[in-house]
Amino acid sequence: MKPQSQSSADSTKDSISNDSQPQSQQESHSTHHQSQQHHQSNKKKFEVPRREAIVDLSKYKDSKVRVKLMGGRLVIGILKGYDQLMNLVLDETIEYIRDPTDPYVIQKDKTRNLGLAVIRGNVLLTLSPVDGSEIIYMQTSD
Amino acid sequence: MSSTVSTDFLSSIIGRPVSVKLHSGMLYQGKLESIDGFMNVALSNATEHYENSNNGLLHKYPNEVFVRGTQVLYISEI
């Protein structure tokens, strides 16, 4: 980790000094550094652990979560299960009814019950715990 | 579409009249000539409506029409 950050700092210094000097003199030198940096960033990318969820959903199990979906749906339910793809099982799910003319506007006091629901992971936008959060503003329907 | 469920269904409805709806709401009704694993569809003798076949006829495809699979919402028996 240490030598890598050292060399990247070096290469940025080089590129700065390149700007103040004639391009032709430094050209071969700078391309060498760039390719090296490129190689290192590739290597770093492969070191990132894969297939690990970045958030541990087990800590939300049996507690209320708020889930936003692609397309504008918003549901709240008790997290009962989940899988690697972030498909979710929610119980006692409620969905906020949206403005029929604008599906991206949700209405504060209009909900409907969905019961036990499976949420597809590929349309999930955000997931957050309900406890410890509060509504700052939501459109009232009237 | 590697799994058996949808391929079984697809092979069983070839040659039959179907409704095909796109995400946009366009509805095509005709005889299912062919279909692939991407849900690309070929219909013959098709009609085009919006949302519902009771809505006005928008177009007639007397020969054949190809529908892109990525845009297909559902394929339903009539």
Place this chain on the structure above:
Amino acid sequence: MDSRIDTLSVSSNTTASLPDILPLEIIDKAINQQVWILLQSQREFIGKLIGVDDFVNVIIEDVTEYIEDGESRVMEHHGRMLLSGNSIAIIIPGGRP
């Protein structure tokens, strides 16, 4: 640091011992039952679930198609329908409560 690792391993052990509820299992168990399917858009379907594939493309039977909060019915479909899994957002076993 050690104690932190201990608590982590304990918590993962306890969750492992609980019977896990897997979303795709819930869907599988709903086969031959009514299901309520909500798409990303304001479109919804209710019908009997016949089968599901790996992409969660769904085959349903004797389907009613709704739009906008289930108030305006769009179409009744007799027979089977292959619904693309692409735009499915929520699947609710048991149909509409």
